[in-house]
Amino acid sequence: xxxxxxxxxxxxxxxxxxxxxxxxxxxxxxxxxxxxxxxxxxxxxxxxxxxxxxxxxxxxxxxxxxxxxxxxxxxxxxxxxxxxxxxxxxxxxxxxxxxxxxxxxxxxxxxxxxxxxxxxxxxxxxxxxxxxxxxxxxxxxxxxxxxxxxxxxxxxxxxxxxxxxxxxxxxxxxxxxxxxxxxxxxxxxxxxxxxxxxxxxxxxxxxxxxxxxxxxxxxxxxxxxxxxxxxxxxxxxxxxxxxxxxxxxxxxxxxxxxxxxxxxxxxxxxxxxxxxxxxxxxxxxxxxxxxxxxxxxxxxxxxxxxxxxxxxxxxxxxxxxxxxxxxxxxxxxxxxxxx
Numbered sequence: 001x002x003x004x005x006x007x008x009x010x011x012x013x014x015x016x017x018x019x020x021x022x023x024x025x026x027x028x029x030x031x032x033x034x035x036x037x038x039x040x041x042x043x044x045x046x047x048x049x050x051x052x053x054x055x056x057x058x059x060x061x062x063x064x065x066x067x068x069x070x071x072x073x074x075x076x077x078x079x080x081x082x083x084x085x086x087x088x089x090x091x092x093x094x095x096x097x098x099x100x101x102x103x104x105x106x107x108x109x110x111x112x113x114x115x116x117x118x119x120x121x122x123x124x125x126x127x128x129x130x131x132x133x134x135x136x137x138x139x140x141x142x143x144x145x146x147x148x149x150x151x152x153x154x155x156x157x158x159x160x161x162x163x164x165x166x167x168x169x170x171x172x173x174x175x176x177x178x179x180x181x182x183x184x185x186x187x188x189x190x191x192x193x194x195x196x197x198x199x200x201x202x203x204x205x206x207x208x209x210x211x212x213x214x215x216x217x218x219x220x221x222x223x224x225x226x227x228x229x230x231x232x233x234x235x236x237x238x239x240x241x242x243x244x245x246x247x248x249x250x251x252x253x254x255x256x257x258x259x260x261x262x263x264x265x266x267x268x269x270x271x272x273x274x275x276x277x278x279x280x281x282x283x284x285x286x287x288x289x290x291x292x293x294x295x296x297x298x299x300x301x302x303x304x305x306x307x308x309x310x311x312x313x314x315x316x317x318x319x320x321x322x323x324x325x326x327x328x329x330x331x332x333x334x335x336x337x338x339x
Contacts, residue, residue: 002043011035062305063116064094065107067124067151072248072276073294074122077149080298081120088306090117099125105135117309118145120301123153128193131155145312147305149297151194159304160320163292165195168325169202172272172290173244175327177210179270179334181242184213187230187254188246189220199246199274216240220250231257245273255283255332270333277328285331297323 008015013032021028021036028036039045062085066074078094085092093116095107104124111119119139127133133153140146140158149161176184186203190196200217207215218233220226230253234240243258245251251273255265263269265285272288273279280287300321308316 002045007036007039007043007045011039058309059115059117060089061091061093061116062302063107063111063119063121064092065097065104065119065121066094067097067099067122069096072279073292074150076276076294077122077298077301080295081302082298083295084299084302085306088302090302090306097124097127101126101130101132108135108139112139112142112144116144118147118305120147120149120305122149123151123194125151125193127153143312145305145308147301147308149301154194157318159308159318161297161301161304161323162320163195163297163323163325165198165325166202166205168290168327169199169244169246170206171202172327173203173206176242176244176270176272176333177206179242181270182213183216183237183240184242184244185216185218185233185237185240186244186246187218187220187233187250189222189224189226189250190247191219196246199244203244226250227253227257230254231261234258234261241269243269243271243273245271245275248273248275248279251275251287251289252279252282255285255287259284265332266334272327272333280328280330283332288330288332289328291326291328293323293326 004015004018008018011018017028017032018036021033022040024033064078064081066078068074082092093111095111097104097107101124104127108119128151133156136146136153136156146158147161148156148158152160152162173184184207186200188196188200191200204215207213216237218229220229226249230250234254234257243254245254251271252275255271258269258271259265265271272290274292275287275289276291280289300323304319304321
């Protein structure tokens with residue numbers, strides 16, 4: 001394999017000149033840059049990335065830790081991270097915590113040993129339940145910045161990318177109230193994590209502002225039969241005429257169960273859920289969704305981390321980026337212009 005030294009010898013210039021020319025340094029004249037690049041291309045020269053990272057103390061690699069690769073939203077965020085990181089000249093190494101605190105700690109420890117320049121991650125469910133954050137603080141103290149997305153640890157001083165979970169759920173609930181719905185329920189199987197709690201609070205605030213109404217909630221645990229729980233809940237509460245679902249599966253099951261129980265959507269009941277366009281195709285009529293724009297979240301996280309890595313010397317204050325959700329209305333709710 002040809003080296004910088006060999007290229008320099010053949011061109012009768014210094015190794016430093018070859019290196020700067022390949023990196024488009026303004027110190028090197030256009031003709032020299034052209035000659036260097038032509039010879040490098042002729043010999044199919046590739047820089048030694050390992051040696052370069054040792055010299056610069058940079059790997060140009062980002063560690064990404066996500067709780068669940070089967071989660072459609074998290075997978076799309078990962079896609080957004082990888083695509084944006086590539087544009088910015090970075091590679092990614094992905095680890096899956098599987099919602100485990102120990103696995104999350106292990107992933108941080110392994111990758112922090114010189115493999116990556118920083119991390120993008122969503123906090124594992126067990127980590128949020130136990131409220132353990134020292135492993136994040138230790139990583140940051142080692143000079144490895146972290147950007148958290150979606151599920152974040154508020155006690156950790158780092159950049160974050162979140163969506164407006166509280167406001168989005170509050171506004172969706174208010175929308176159903178404005179339709180004239182009198183018995184709106186909230187269904188969730190993510191109450192253990194931060195985003196689930198925020199969504200429930202947004203719903204509760206909208207309901208409690210309407211003084212003649214009380215919150216109606218169904219919290220589903222992991223061990224529960226999701227479909228059976230919702231079926232029983234809707235059968236027991238026949239007067240429910242609106243549903244806000246904190247997650248895609250709850251929204252899909254709720255609307256399909258209501259239809260199977262003989263209710264007409266949206267005449268008898270309106271349903272809104274946090275879900276993607278693909279998820280809404282699993283219901284008839286299609287589920288009205290709160291779209292989180294996962295790829296945008298991923299792109300923002302990558303941009304924030306690369307900016308942090310390139311400006312470490314500035315010691316900038318940490319920032320939180322809020323990505324606005326979109327309410328995508330379908331025939332599962334009444335349209336505002338309907339009588």
